[in-house]
Amino acid sequence: MKTAPVALLPGVCVLLLSAPTVSAVSLSVSPNLQQVFSGSSPVSLSCDDGWTVRRTRGNQTDECGQAADFTRLDESLCVQDFKTTFTAIYWCETSSGQKSDDVTISVSEKGVILEIPALPVTKGSNLTLRCRLSTGETVAAYFFYSGRLLGPRNKEHTISNVQQSNEGFYWCATDLSGSSAHSYLRVRDPPTTSVRSSVHSRETMSPFPSLPPPPPPTNCSSPHPPAPSSCVPVLRLLSHLLAFCIYSITTGLLLSICLDRLATRRSANRLPVSVEMTQCIEENYEAVVDLTAECALFEDSEYSE
Structure with missing residues:
Protein backbone atom coordinates (compact mmCIF):
# COMPACT_ATOMS: atom_id res chain seq x y z
CA MET A 1 0.00 0.00 0.00
CA GLU A 109 41.37 18.78 21.93
CA LYS A 110 44.13 17.09 19.92
CA GLY A 111 47.66 18.33 19.50
CA VAL A 112 47.27 19.00 15.73
CA ILE A 113 44.60 20.55 13.53
CA LEU A 114 43.99 20.60 9.80
CA GLU A 115 43.81 24.08 8.31
CA ILE A 116 40.76 23.72 6.06
CA PRO A 117 38.22 26.44 5.12
CA ALA A 118 34.96 26.60 7.05
CA LEU A 119 33.15 28.21 4.11
CA PRO A 120 32.52 26.33 0.86
CA VAL A 121 35.30 26.49 -1.72
CA THR A 122 34.47 27.86 -5.15
CA LYS A 123 34.72 25.40 -7.99
CA GLY A 124 37.79 26.03 -10.17
CA SER A 125 39.85 27.68 -7.42
CA ASN A 126 43.02 26.36 -5.75
CA LEU A 127 43.13 25.14 -2.16
CA THR A 128 46.12 24.48 0.12
CA LEU A 129 45.79 22.29 3.22
CA ARG A 130 48.25 22.49 6.13
CA CYS A 131 48.76 20.61 9.35
CA ARG A 132 49.43 22.88 12.36
CA LEU A 133 50.50 22.15 15.92
CA SER A 134 49.12 23.88 19.01
CA THR A 135 52.39 25.81 19.20
CA GLY A 136 51.48 27.45 15.87
CA GLU A 137 54.10 25.57 13.89
CA THR A 138 53.26 24.01 10.52
CA VAL A 139 54.68 20.52 10.34
CA ALA A 140 55.12 17.88 7.66
CA ALA A 141 52.25 15.41 7.72
CA TYR A 142 50.30 12.85 5.74
CA PHE A 143 47.09 14.16 4.22
CA PHE A 144 44.04 11.95 3.75
CA TYR A 145 40.83 12.26 1.74
CA SER A 146 37.95 9.88 2.51
CA GLY A 147 40.39 7.28 3.85
CA ARG A 148 42.82 7.60 0.92
CA LEU A 149 46.39 8.84 1.32
CA LEU A 150 47.05 11.88 -0.87
CA GLY A 151 50.77 11.43 -1.35
CA PRO A 152 54.03 11.39 0.58
CA ARG A 153 54.59 13.33 3.77
CA ASN A 154 54.70 17.05 3.12
CA LYS A 155 54.18 20.39 4.86
CA GLU A 156 51.17 21.20 2.71
CA HIS A 157 48.88 19.66 0.13
CA THR A 158 47.52 21.76 -2.76
CA ILE A 159 44.35 20.93 -4.69
CA SER A 160 44.42 22.71 -8.05
CA ASN A 161 41.22 23.50 -9.92
CA VAL A 162 38.84 22.29 -7.23
CA GLN A 163 35.90 20.30 -8.58
CA GLN A 164 32.80 18.69 -7.10
CA SER A 165 34.68 15.38 -6.90
CA ASN A 166 37.03 16.92 -4.30
CA GLU A 167 34.17 17.30 -1.84
CA GLY A 168 34.47 15.03 1.21
CA PHE A 169 36.22 14.43 4.53
CA TYR A 170 39.88 15.47 4.99
CA TRP A 171 42.36 15.09 7.84
CA CYS A 172 46.10 15.02 8.46
CA ALA A 173 48.40 12.85 10.57
CA THR A 174 51.87 13.45 11.99
CA ASP A 175 54.46 11.06 13.36
CA LEU A 176 54.57 12.63 16.84
CA SER A 177 51.20 14.36 17.42
CA GLY A 178 48.91 11.84 15.80
CA SER A 179 46.00 12.73 13.51
CA SER A 180 43.69 15.72 13.41
CA ALA A 181 39.91 15.73 13.50
CA HIS A 182 38.00 15.00 10.30
CA SER A 183 36.47 17.98 8.48
CA TYR A 184 34.15 18.03 5.50
CA LEU A 185 35.14 20.19 2.53
CA ARG A 186 32.22 21.64 0.58
CA VAL A 187 32.45 22.85 -3.03
CA ARG A 188 30.03 25.25 -4.68
CA ASP A 189 29.63 26.70 -8.17
CA PRO A 190 31.12 30.13 -8.88
CA PRO A 191 28.69 33.06 -8.88
CA THR A 192 27.15 33.71 -12.27
CA THR A 193 27.91 37.07 -13.84
CA SER A 194 25.80 38.51 -16.63
CA VAL A 195 28.57 39.48 -19.04
CA ARG A 196 26.19 40.01 -21.94
CA SER A 197 23.94 42.33 -19.97
CA SER A 198 26.89 44.40 -18.77
CA VAL A 199 28.21 44.76 -22.30
CA HIS A 200 24.74 45.73 -23.49
CA SER A 201 24.44 48.33 -20.75
CA ARG A 202 27.79 49.86 -21.72
CA GLU A 203 26.69 50.05 -25.33
CA THR A 204 23.39 51.63 -24.30
CA MET A 205 25.13 54.24 -22.14
CA SER A 206 27.62 55.19 -24.87
CA PRO A 207 27.23 58.90 -25.87
CA PHE A 208 28.21 58.17 -29.47
CA PRO A 209 25.42 57.03 -31.80
CA SER A 210 25.98 53.84 -33.69
CA LEU A 211 26.63 54.40 -37.40
CA PRO A 212 25.05 52.11 -40.02
CA PRO A 213 27.46 49.85 -41.92
CA PRO A 214 28.69 51.19 -45.30
CA PRO A 215 26.85 49.89 -48.39
CA PRO A 216 28.59 47.12 -50.33
CA PRO A 217 30.49 48.16 -53.49
CA THR A 218 28.66 47.65 -56.80
CA ASN A 219 31.41 48.52 -59.27
CA CYS A 220 32.76 45.56 -61.18
CA SER A 221 36.28 46.97 -60.91
CA SER A 222 36.11 46.79 -57.12
CA PRO A 223 38.79 44.49 -55.62
CA HIS A 224 36.14 42.73 -53.52
CA PRO A 225 32.80 42.70 -55.40
CA PRO A 226 29.93 41.37 -53.29
CA ALA A 227 28.63 39.05 -56.02
CA PRO A 228 29.38 38.34 -59.69
CA SER A 229 25.77 38.98 -60.78
CA SER A 230 26.39 42.60 -61.83
CA CYS A 231 29.48 41.69 -63.88
CA VAL A 232 28.13 38.60 -65.66
CA PRO A 233 26.12 40.47 -68.37
CA VAL A 234 29.16 42.51 -69.41
CA LEU A 235 31.40 39.45 -69.61
CA ARG A 236 28.76 37.57 -71.56
CA LEU A 237 28.43 40.42 -74.10
CA LEU A 238 32.20 40.59 -74.56
CA SER A 239 32.43 36.83 -75.09
CA HIS A 240 29.66 36.94 -77.71
CA LEU A 241 31.36 39.79 -79.58
CA LEU A 242 34.72 38.03 -79.53
CA ALA A 243 33.21 34.77 -80.79
CA PHE A 244 31.34 36.62 -83.56
CA CYS A 245 34.53 38.32 -84.68
CA ILE A 246 36.45 35.06 -84.79
CA TYR A 247 33.61 33.37 -86.68
CA SER A 248 33.41 36.21 -89.23
CA ILE A 249 37.16 36.21 -89.87
CA THR A 250 37.35 32.44 -90.33
CA THR A 251 34.30 32.45 -92.64
CA GLY A 252 35.85 35.17 -94.78
CA LEU A 253 39.10 33.25 -95.02
CA LEU A 254 37.28 30.07 -96.05
CA LEU A 255 35.30 31.90 -98.72
CA SER A 256 38.49 33.44 -100.09
CA ILE A 257 40.13 30.00 -100.28
CA CYS A 258 37.08 28.58 -102.05
CA LEU A 259 37.05 31.37 -104.61
CA ASP A 260 40.72 30.83 -105.40
CA ARG A 261 40.15 27.13 -105.91
CA LEU A 262 37.12 27.80 -108.09
CA ALA A 263 39.11 30.04 -110.36
CA THR A 264 41.82 27.40 -110.69
CA ARG A 265 39.45 24.51 -111.40
CA ARG A 266 37.31 26.57 -113.82
CA SER A 267 40.28 27.22 -116.03
CA ALA A 268 41.30 23.53 -115.89
CA ASN A 269 38.06 21.51 -115.98
CA ARG A 270 35.46 24.08 -117.01
CA LEU A 271 32.92 22.66 -114.47
CA PRO A 272 29.74 24.57 -113.69
CA VAL A 273 30.17 27.22 -111.00
CA SER A 274 27.48 25.73 -108.77
CA VAL A 275 29.08 22.29 -108.77
CA GLU A 276 32.53 23.64 -108.03
CA MET A 277 31.21 25.83 -105.23
CA THR A 278 29.43 22.82 -103.69
CA GLN A 279 32.59 20.72 -103.82
CA CYS A 280 34.61 23.48 -102.19
CA ILE A 281 32.13 23.94 -99.39
CA GLU A 282 31.98 20.17 -98.76
CA GLU A 283 35.75 19.97 -98.60
CA ASN A 284 35.99 22.78 -96.08
CA TYR A 285 32.83 21.91 -94.11
CA GLU A 286 34.74 20.00 -91.44
CA ALA A 287 37.10 22.95 -90.95
CA VAL A 288 34.12 25.29 -90.49
CA VAL A 289 32.55 22.90 -87.96
CA ASP A 290 35.81 22.65 -86.00
CA LEU A 291 36.20 26.44 -85.87
CA THR A 292 32.57 26.83 -84.81
CA ALA A 293 33.11 24.33 -81.98
CA GLU A 294 36.26 26.16 -80.90
CA CYS A 295 34.31 29.44 -80.79
CA ALA A 296 31.64 27.80 -78.63
CA LEU A 297 34.27 26.41 -76.23
CA PHE A 298 35.95 29.79 -76.06
CA GLU A 299 32.60 31.43 -75.26
CA ASP A 300 31.91 28.94 -72.47
CA SER A 301 35.36 29.46 -71.00
CA GLU A 302 34.91 33.21 -71.02
CA TYR A 303 31.53 32.89 -69.32
CA SER A 304 32.89 30.62 -66.61
CA GLU A 305 35.68 33.12 -65.88
Missing part, protein backbone atom coordinates in the same frame (compact mmCIF):
# COMPACT_ATOMS: atom_id res chain seq x y z
CA LYS A 2 1.19 3.55 -0.81
CA THR A 3 -1.18 5.56 1.36
CA ALA A 4 1.38 6.16 4.15
CA PRO A 5 3.92 8.08 1.99
CA VAL A 6 1.12 10.10 0.47
CA ALA A 7 -0.22 10.99 3.90
CA LEU A 8 3.27 12.19 4.95
CA LEU A 9 3.59 14.63 2.04
CA PRO A 10 1.65 17.51 3.70
CA GLY A 11 3.81 17.24 6.80
CA VAL A 12 7.03 17.30 4.77
CA CYS A 13 5.84 20.35 2.85
CA VAL A 14 5.04 22.17 6.07
CA LEU A 15 8.52 21.46 7.43
CA LEU A 16 10.19 22.68 4.26
CA LEU A 17 8.15 25.86 4.13
CA SER A 18 8.52 26.62 7.83
CA ALA A 19 12.31 27.09 7.61
CA PRO A 20 13.39 27.71 4.00
CA THR A 21 17.11 27.92 3.21
CA VAL A 22 18.36 30.90 1.22
CA SER A 23 21.73 30.01 -0.25
CA ALA A 24 22.18 33.50 -1.72
CA VAL A 25 22.70 34.82 1.84
CA SER A 26 25.96 33.51 3.27
CA LEU A 27 27.62 33.60 6.66
CA SER A 28 31.01 35.34 6.82
CA VAL A 29 33.68 33.74 9.02
CA SER A 30 37.03 35.32 9.96
CA PRO A 31 39.43 33.57 10.15
CA ASN A 32 37.96 31.08 7.69
CA LEU A 33 38.86 27.84 9.51
CA GLN A 34 36.89 24.73 10.40
CA GLN A 35 39.28 23.59 13.14
CA VAL A 36 40.72 25.73 15.95
CA PHE A 37 42.54 25.02 19.20
CA SER A 38 41.00 25.56 22.60
CA GLY A 39 42.01 28.98 23.88
CA SER A 40 42.78 30.34 20.41
CA SER A 41 41.76 33.77 19.17
CA PRO A 42 38.01 34.42 18.79
CA VAL A 43 36.26 34.07 15.46
CA SER A 44 34.04 36.78 14.00
CA LEU A 45 30.78 35.75 12.37
CA SER A 46 28.59 38.19 10.46
CA CYS A 47 25.46 38.21 8.31
CA ASP A 48 23.72 40.65 6.00
CA ASP A 49 21.57 43.40 7.47
CA GLY A 50 18.34 42.03 8.90
CA TRP A 51 19.86 38.58 9.52
CA THR A 52 21.02 37.20 12.89
CA VAL A 53 23.81 34.73 13.64
CA ARG A 54 22.57 31.56 15.33
CA ARG A 55 24.28 28.33 16.40
CA THR A 56 23.49 24.79 17.47
CA ARG A 57 25.86 23.42 20.10
CA GLY A 58 25.00 19.93 21.22
CA ASN A 59 21.25 19.88 21.72
CA GLN A 60 20.94 23.61 22.37
CA THR A 61 20.27 26.37 19.83
CA ASP A 62 21.37 29.92 20.75
CA GLU A 63 21.05 33.30 19.18
CA CYS A 64 24.06 35.60 19.12
CA GLY A 65 24.20 37.40 22.50
CA GLN A 66 22.34 34.72 24.50
CA ALA A 67 25.50 32.96 25.77
CA ALA A 68 28.62 34.23 27.52
CA ASP A 69 30.98 32.89 24.84
CA PHE A 70 28.67 34.02 21.99
CA THR A 71 28.86 37.82 22.14
CA ARG A 72 26.99 40.26 19.94
CA LEU A 73 28.90 43.34 18.79
CA ASP A 74 26.12 44.83 16.68
CA GLU A 75 22.94 43.72 14.93
CA SER A 76 24.64 41.37 12.44
CA LEU A 77 28.16 40.78 13.91
CA CYS A 78 28.95 38.17 16.52
CA VAL A 79 32.16 36.92 18.23
CA GLN A 80 32.70 33.32 19.28
CA ASP A 81 35.22 32.57 22.04
CA PHE A 82 36.88 29.16 22.22
CA LYS A 83 37.61 28.47 25.88
CA THR A 84 36.31 24.90 25.90
CA THR A 85 36.25 22.01 23.48
CA PHE A 86 33.10 21.72 21.41
CA THR A 87 31.69 21.55 17.89
CA ALA A 88 28.99 23.98 16.78
CA ILE A 89 27.01 24.72 13.63
CA TYR A 90 26.48 28.40 12.70
CA TRP A 91 24.12 30.05 10.22
CA CYS A 92 22.23 33.27 9.46
CA GLU A 93 18.49 33.50 10.09
CA THR A 94 15.69 36.06 9.86
CA SER A 95 12.77 36.58 12.18
CA SER A 96 10.51 34.82 9.65
CA GLY A 97 12.64 31.65 9.76
CA GLN A 98 14.66 31.96 6.55
CA LYS A 99 18.10 30.37 6.87
CA SER A 100 21.40 30.55 5.04
CA ASP A 101 23.88 27.74 4.46
CA ASP A 102 25.41 26.54 7.72
CA VAL A 103 29.08 26.34 8.74
CA THR A 104 30.67 23.87 11.16
CA ILE A 105 33.54 24.91 13.47
CA SER A 106 35.26 22.44 15.81
CA VAL A 107 37.42 23.26 18.84
CA SER A 108 39.99 20.48 18.85
Whole structure:
Protein backbone atom coordinates (compact mmCIF):
# COMPACT_ATOMS: atom_id res chain seq x y z
CA MET A 1 0.00 0.00 0.00
CA LYS A 2 1.19 3.55 -0.81
CA THR A 3 -1.18 5.56 1.36
CA ALA A 4 1.38 6.16 4.15
CA PRO A 5 3.92 8.08 1.99
CA VAL A 6 1.12 10.10 0.47
CA ALA A 7 -0.22 10.99 3.90
CA LEU A 8 3.27 12.19 4.95
CA LEU A 9 3.59 14.63 2.04
CA PRO A 10 1.65 17.51 3.70
CA GLY A 11 3.81 17.24 6.80
CA VAL A 12 7.03 17.30 4.77
CA CYS A 13 5.84 20.35 2.85
CA VAL A 14 5.04 22.17 6.07
CA LEU A 15 8.52 21.46 7.43
CA LEU A 16 10.19 22.68 4.26
CA LEU A 17 8.15 25.86 4.13
CA SER A 18 8.52 26.62 7.83
CA ALA A 19 12.31 27.09 7.61
CA PRO A 20 13.39 27.71 4.00
CA THR A 21 17.11 27.92 3.21
CA VAL A 22 18.36 30.90 1.22
CA SER A 23 21.73 30.01 -0.25
CA ALA A 24 22.18 33.50 -1.72
CA VAL A 25 22.70 34.82 1.84
CA SER A 26 25.96 33.51 3.27
CA LEU A 27 27.62 33.60 6.66
CA SER A 28 31.01 35.34 6.82
CA VAL A 29 33.68 33.74 9.02
CA SER A 30 37.03 35.32 9.96
CA PRO A 31 39.43 33.57 10.15
CA ASN A 32 37.96 31.08 7.69
CA LEU A 33 38.86 27.84 9.51
CA GLN A 34 36.89 24.73 10.40
CA GLN A 35 39.28 23.59 13.14
CA VAL A 36 40.72 25.73 15.95
CA PHE A 37 42.54 25.02 19.20
CA SER A 38 41.00 25.56 22.60
CA GLY A 39 42.01 28.98 23.88
CA SER A 40 42.78 30.34 20.41
CA SER A 41 41.76 33.77 19.17
CA PRO A 42 38.01 34.42 18.79
CA VAL A 43 36.26 34.07 15.46
CA SER A 44 34.04 36.78 14.00
CA LEU A 45 30.78 35.75 12.37
CA SER A 46 28.59 38.19 10.46
CA CYS A 47 25.46 38.21 8.31
CA ASP A 48 23.72 40.65 6.00
CA ASP A 49 21.57 43.40 7.47
CA GLY A 50 18.34 42.03 8.90
CA TRP A 51 19.86 38.58 9.52
CA THR A 52 21.02 37.20 12.89
CA VAL A 53 23.81 34.73 13.64
CA ARG A 54 22.57 31.56 15.33
CA ARG A 55 24.28 28.33 16.40
CA THR A 56 23.49 24.79 17.47
CA ARG A 57 25.86 23.42 20.10
CA GLY A 58 25.00 19.93 21.22
CA ASN A 59 21.25 19.88 21.72
CA GLN A 60 20.94 23.61 22.37
CA THR A 61 20.27 26.37 19.83
CA ASP A 62 21.37 29.92 20.75
CA GLU A 63 21.05 33.30 19.18
CA CYS A 64 24.06 35.60 19.12
CA GLY A 65 24.20 37.40 22.50
CA GLN A 66 22.34 34.72 24.50
CA ALA A 67 25.50 32.96 25.77
CA ALA A 68 28.62 34.23 27.52
CA ASP A 69 30.98 32.89 24.84
CA PHE A 70 28.67 34.02 21.99
CA THR A 71 28.86 37.82 22.14
CA ARG A 72 26.99 40.26 19.94
CA LEU A 73 28.90 43.34 18.79
CA ASP A 74 26.12 44.83 16.68
CA GLU A 75 22.94 43.72 14.93
CA SER A 76 24.64 41.37 12.44
CA LEU A 77 28.16 40.78 13.91
CA CYS A 78 28.95 38.17 16.52
CA VAL A 79 32.16 36.92 18.23
CA GLN A 80 32.70 33.32 19.28
CA ASP A 81 35.22 32.57 22.04
CA PHE A 82 36.88 29.16 22.22
CA LYS A 83 37.61 28.47 25.88
CA THR A 84 36.31 24.90 25.90
CA THR A 85 36.25 22.01 23.48
CA PHE A 86 33.10 21.72 21.41
CA THR A 87 31.69 21.55 17.89
CA ALA A 88 28.99 23.98 16.78
CA ILE A 89 27.01 24.72 13.63
CA TYR A 90 26.48 28.40 12.70
CA TRP A 91 24.12 30.05 10.22
CA CYS A 92 22.23 33.27 9.46
CA GLU A 93 18.49 33.50 10.09
CA THR A 94 15.69 36.06 9.86
CA SER A 95 12.77 36.58 12.18
CA SER A 96 10.51 34.82 9.65
CA GLY A 97 12.64 31.65 9.76
CA GLN A 98 14.66 31.96 6.55
CA LYS A 99 18.10 30.37 6.87
CA SER A 100 21.40 30.55 5.04
CA ASP A 101 23.88 27.74 4.46
CA ASP A 102 25.41 26.54 7.72
CA VAL A 103 29.08 26.34 8.74
CA THR A 104 30.67 23.87 11.16
CA ILE A 105 33.54 24.91 13.47
CA SER A 106 35.26 22.44 15.81
CA VAL A 107 37.42 23.26 18.84
CA SER A 108 39.99 20.48 18.85
CA GLU A 109 41.37 18.78 21.93
CA LYS A 110 44.13 17.09 19.92
CA GLY A 111 47.66 18.33 19.50
CA VAL A 112 47.27 19.00 15.73
CA ILE A 113 44.60 20.55 13.53
CA LEU A 114 43.99 20.60 9.80
CA GLU A 115 43.81 24.08 8.31
CA ILE A 116 40.76 23.72 6.06
CA PRO A 117 38.22 26.44 5.12
CA ALA A 118 34.96 26.60 7.05
CA LEU A 119 33.15 28.21 4.11
CA PRO A 120 32.52 26.33 0.86
CA VAL A 121 35.30 26.49 -1.72
CA THR A 122 34.47 27.86 -5.15
CA LYS A 123 34.72 25.40 -7.99
CA GLY A 124 37.79 26.03 -10.17
CA SER A 125 39.85 27.68 -7.42
CA ASN A 126 43.02 26.36 -5.75
CA LEU A 127 43.13 25.14 -2.16
CA THR A 128 46.12 24.48 0.12
CA LEU A 129 45.79 22.29 3.22
CA ARG A 130 48.25 22.49 6.13
CA CYS A 131 48.76 20.61 9.35
CA ARG A 132 49.43 22.88 12.36
CA LEU A 133 50.50 22.15 15.92
CA SER A 134 49.12 23.88 19.01
CA THR A 135 52.39 25.81 19.20
CA GLY A 136 51.48 27.45 15.87
CA GLU A 137 54.10 25.57 13.89
CA THR A 138 53.26 24.01 10.52
CA VAL A 139 54.68 20.52 10.34
CA ALA A 140 55.12 17.88 7.66
CA ALA A 141 52.25 15.41 7.72
CA TYR A 142 50.30 12.85 5.74
CA PHE A 143 47.09 14.16 4.22
CA PHE A 144 44.04 11.95 3.75
CA TYR A 145 40.83 12.26 1.74
CA SER A 146 37.95 9.88 2.51
CA GLY A 147 40.39 7.28 3.85
CA ARG A 148 42.82 7.60 0.92
CA LEU A 149 46.39 8.84 1.32
CA LEU A 150 47.05 11.88 -0.87
CA GLY A 151 50.77 11.43 -1.35
CA PRO A 152 54.03 11.39 0.58
CA ARG A 153 54.59 13.33 3.77
CA ASN A 154 54.70 17.05 3.12
CA LYS A 155 54.18 20.39 4.86
CA GLU A 156 51.17 21.20 2.71
CA HIS A 157 48.88 19.66 0.13
CA THR A 158 47.52 21.76 -2.76
CA ILE A 159 44.35 20.93 -4.69
CA SER A 160 44.42 22.71 -8.05
CA ASN A 161 41.22 23.50 -9.92
CA VAL A 162 38.84 22.29 -7.23
CA GLN A 163 35.90 20.30 -8.58
CA GLN A 164 32.80 18.69 -7.10
CA SER A 165 34.68 15.38 -6.90
CA ASN A 166 37.03 16.92 -4.30
CA GLU A 167 34.17 17.30 -1.84
CA GLY A 168 34.47 15.03 1.21
CA PHE A 169 36.22 14.43 4.53
CA TYR A 170 39.88 15.47 4.99
CA TRP A 171 42.36 15.09 7.84
CA CYS A 172 46.10 15.02 8.46
CA ALA A 173 48.40 12.85 10.57
CA THR A 174 51.87 13.45 11.99
CA ASP A 175 54.46 11.06 13.36
CA LEU A 176 54.57 12.63 16.84
CA SER A 177 51.20 14.36 17.42
CA GLY A 178 48.91 11.84 15.80
CA SER A 179 46.00 12.73 13.51
CA SER A 180 43.69 15.72 13.41
CA ALA A 181 39.91 15.73 13.50
CA HIS A 182 38.00 15.00 10.30
CA SER A 183 36.47 17.98 8.48
CA TYR A 184 34.15 18.03 5.50
CA LEU A 185 35.14 20.19 2.53
CA ARG A 186 32.22 21.64 0.58
CA VAL A 187 32.45 22.85 -3.03
CA ARG A 188 30.03 25.25 -4.68
CA ASP A 189 29.63 26.70 -8.17
CA PRO A 190 31.12 30.13 -8.88
CA PRO A 191 28.69 33.06 -8.88
CA THR A 192 27.15 33.71 -12.27
CA THR A 193 27.91 37.07 -13.84
CA SER A 194 25.80 38.51 -16.63
CA VAL A 195 28.57 39.48 -19.04
CA ARG A 196 26.19 40.01 -21.94
CA SER A 197 23.94 42.33 -19.97
CA SER A 198 26.89 44.40 -18.77
CA VAL A 199 28.21 44.76 -22.30
CA HIS A 200 24.74 45.73 -23.49
CA SER A 201 24.44 48.33 -20.75
CA ARG A 202 27.79 49.86 -21.72
CA GLU A 203 26.69 50.05 -25.33
CA THR A 204 23.39 51.63 -24.30
CA MET A 205 25.13 54.24 -22.14
CA SER A 206 27.62 55.19 -24.87
CA PRO A 207 27.23 58.90 -25.87
CA PHE A 208 28.21 58.17 -29.47
CA PRO A 209 25.42 57.03 -31.80
CA SER A 210 25.98 53.84 -33.69
CA LEU A 211 26.63 54.40 -37.40
CA PRO A 212 25.05 52.11 -40.02
CA PRO A 213 27.46 49.85 -41.92
CA PRO A 214 28.69 51.19 -45.30
CA PRO A 215 26.85 49.89 -48.39
CA PRO A 216 28.59 47.12 -50.33
CA PRO A 217 30.49 48.16 -53.49
CA THR A 218 28.66 47.65 -56.80
CA ASN A 219 31.41 48.52 -59.27
CA CYS A 220 32.76 45.56 -61.18
CA SER A 221 36.28 46.97 -60.91
CA SER A 222 36.11 46.79 -57.12
CA PRO A 223 38.79 44.49 -55.62
CA HIS A 224 36.14 42.73 -53.52
CA PRO A 225 32.80 42.70 -55.40
CA PRO A 226 29.93 41.37 -53.29
CA ALA A 227 28.63 39.05 -56.02
CA PRO A 228 29.38 38.34 -59.69
CA SER A 229 25.77 38.98 -60.78
CA SER A 230 26.39 42.60 -61.83
CA CYS A 231 29.48 41.69 -63.88
CA VAL A 232 28.13 38.60 -65.66
CA PRO A 233 26.12 40.47 -68.37
CA VAL A 234 29.16 42.51 -69.41
CA LEU A 235 31.40 39.45 -69.61
CA ARG A 236 28.76 37.57 -71.56
CA LEU A 237 28.43 40.42 -74.10
CA LEU A 238 32.20 40.59 -74.56
CA SER A 239 32.43 36.83 -75.09
CA HIS A 240 29.66 36.94 -77.71
CA LEU A 241 31.36 39.79 -79.58
CA LEU A 242 34.72 38.03 -79.53
CA ALA A 243 33.21 34.77 -80.79
CA PHE A 244 31.34 36.62 -83.56
CA CYS A 245 34.53 38.32 -84.68
CA ILE A 246 36.45 35.06 -84.79
CA TYR A 247 33.61 33.37 -86.68
CA SER A 248 33.41 36.21 -89.23
CA ILE A 249 37.16 36.21 -89.87
CA THR A 250 37.35 32.44 -90.33
CA THR A 251 34.30 32.45 -92.64
CA GLY A 252 35.85 35.17 -94.78
CA LEU A 253 39.10 33.25 -95.02
CA LEU A 254 37.28 30.07 -96.05
CA LEU A 255 35.30 31.90 -98.72
CA SER A 256 38.49 33.44 -100.09
CA ILE A 257 40.13 30.00 -100.28
CA CYS A 258 37.08 28.58 -102.05
CA LEU A 259 37.05 31.37 -104.61
CA ASP A 260 40.72 30.83 -105.40
CA ARG A 261 40.15 27.13 -105.91
CA LEU A 262 37.12 27.80 -108.09
CA ALA A 263 39.11 30.04 -110.36
CA THR A 264 41.82 27.40 -110.69
CA ARG A 265 39.45 24.51 -111.40
CA ARG A 266 37.31 26.57 -113.82
CA SER A 267 40.28 27.22 -116.03
CA ALA A 268 41.30 23.53 -115.89
CA ASN A 269 38.06 21.51 -115.98
CA ARG A 270 35.46 24.08 -117.01
CA LEU A 271 32.92 22.66 -114.47
CA PRO A 272 29.74 24.57 -113.69
CA VAL A 273 30.17 27.22 -111.00
CA SER A 274 27.48 25.73 -108.77
CA VAL A 275 29.08 22.29 -108.77
CA GLU A 276 32.53 23.64 -108.03
CA MET A 277 31.21 25.83 -105.23
CA THR A 278 29.43 22.82 -103.69
CA GLN A 279 32.59 20.72 -103.82
CA CYS A 280 34.61 23.48 -102.19
CA ILE A 281 32.13 23.94 -99.39
CA GLU A 282 31.98 20.17 -98.76
CA GLU A 283 35.75 19.97 -98.60
CA ASN A 284 35.99 22.78 -96.08
CA TYR A 285 32.83 21.91 -94.11
CA GLU A 286 34.74 20.00 -91.44
CA ALA A 287 37.10 22.95 -90.95
CA VAL A 288 34.12 25.29 -90.49
CA VAL A 289 32.55 22.90 -87.96
CA ASP A 290 35.81 22.65 -86.00
CA LEU A 291 36.20 26.44 -85.87
CA THR A 292 32.57 26.83 -84.81
CA ALA A 293 33.11 24.33 -81.98
CA GLU A 294 36.26 26.16 -80.90
CA CYS A 295 34.31 29.44 -80.79
CA ALA A 296 31.64 27.80 -78.63
CA LEU A 297 34.27 26.41 -76.23
CA PHE A 298 35.95 29.79 -76.06
CA GLU A 299 32.60 31.43 -75.26
CA ASP A 300 31.91 28.94 -72.47
CA SER A 301 35.36 29.46 -71.00
CA GLU A 302 34.91 33.21 -71.02
CA TYR A 303 31.53 32.89 -69.32
CA SER A 304 32.89 30.62 -66.61
CA GLU A 305 35.68 33.12 -65.88
